[in-house]
Amino acid sequence: MSWIIKYIFETIEKLAQFIANLDYLYIEWILDLTYPSLIFILTLFILPLTIVVLTFGASLYIFINKHKNNLLSAYYAHDIWQASYKSLAVFWETTGAIWHGHEIVGLENIPDTGPALLIYYHAAMPIDYYYVHCKVMLYKNRRMKVVADRFLFKVPGLASLLEAFEVTPGSLDTCVELLKEGNMLSISPGGVREALFSDHNYEVIWGARAGFAKVAKEARVPIIPMFTENSREALRTLPFFRKFFRYIYEKTRLPLVPIYGMFPVKLRTYIGEPIEFDDSLSAEELKEKTKQKIEEMIQKHQRLPGSIFHAILDRFRTKHEKVH
Template sequence: MWEYVANITIRIENIIVEYIDIDYYRWLTWLLAPLILTFLLPGIIIILLYMTAIILYIYKWHRVRLKTAYEEQDLWQTARNIVAILWDAHGFLWHGFEITGLEYIPKDSAALIIYYHGAIPVDLYYFIAKVFLFRNRLIHTVADRFLFNIPGWKIISEVLKVIPGTVQTCSTILKEGNLLAISPGGVYEAQFSTSYELMWKKRLGFAKVAIDAKVPIIPMFTENVREAFRAVSLGRRIWLKLYAWTKFPFAPIYGGFPVKMRTHLGAPIPYDENLTPEELQTKVHQALSELIAKHQRIPGSITQSLIERVYVSPNKNLKLINSDDNEFHIA
């Protein structure tokens, strides 16, 4: 009898242990799910980039057949339209993406667009797509060199005119009457700018390009771009050292939050032959800083940015001043 009771006791204990294990794992999954999702959502952008590459490869493989069938002079134009629709749809559905100041984009002349670099420049992708669809102009862009080693990037850079960028090549593109977008802060700004501060160091390349090509500069900033995606700031010193050694962005990216995103274009800064590259850099830096101060709540709030998809607070546009140490404070 005692043996029978002992067996029942053991079975009950096993059931309790199994129940606790199941309950524990359910609790752990519920607790960690938001954290896991914040690091998985950026993968959507990677998927979209590879979808872009696949679409372009399909057109490349069937180029001769399609050209014969449709008698197109520029077959890539159709491929660009499809890709632009894909990105514009994602921007509209996920971020309610909008542009203010689109009238500053010239219809048929050259201009240099200088923009603030988010953790992932998804706003630039949306912006390029919308300008292509609604202004019928393809914006050439300068990208960091490490991107050109990523499988699938070659076809994207070839069709969508993405270049590593030297002063000479950028100047030539503008002299041919094209639009060109550059972020002077680049990957460094993407990884380490936490409060929308411009991190250009002493980079003058873009100013030299504008002066040599004699084109206006259009400042560009996207509201809440750093609330959509953020770089992990924990272990900042380690990420800085790794970046300094390799020039590769090691800091993990998280986010993908469907916050409201609105790109603002400032009034063009006209070409002035009397300005030196240093003076022009300062002028553009000030114009872009003012654009950020006017349109961005600092510090940023993911929750508030999500709410702005449906409601914009009348107190949102607080007066923000850019201090000498590149930090913002409320006036």
């Protein structure tokens, strides 16, 4: 211990000598010289960032208070999953509101009760779906079951999150059973393939996938189409070596395409009117009808090709439609 104390005293002594030997006139000259630059950096970066952090924190505080009764009831009931789920919903709701100005047009098309199948276009990362999922929880008091790609269940560290959000790899029988139990189920037929290999032209890439239509027919439930404006401008996949990455994906199912972005673009989700159950349609016909509906929503609501610059400017434009 004695050598540690000796070392501390020696360090303090050297520091004192260094301060005593400082040329204060030289330091004052350096500060005078760099003062304008320091003020510029402080004004341009640090202060705005501080304001953003404070604004985000204040908004989060307001959202928590707005939903505190639901949160507290879940905690008091010792329902840890429900309490954690609602806390995350509040966090994502706040993030969507601040970072992307997220809105929903047509939330009333989500039924308050009863089974339904939500089908949506898959962006590079489905953050728009996260926002919708949480809004449905907070404003419709419904928990949507989620069908996700099987590779997610192999990613270390996601088990608890997938369990809390009741994510399933979704076999046909499992999906039908969930719907018959009165749940709402969400599926993106394009999945990872659409996420990685669609682009700013918003091509719907479903291939031969008609499983969701078979599920809807067997469960005899309506299909609700969903599309989010500018969803591919928020995050994008690198456009280089697409054929190579597509070949690797088709052979291995590994999503190796790099993703970049998280740009603060305007996200506006459109929930279409339900496609009611029609026993006269085959699964393939129902699939094509749903795909056509989503493509019509893209043509109507999305600037093509998508533009990150214009999508950011959309934050300052308004649309005369009912939003949530």
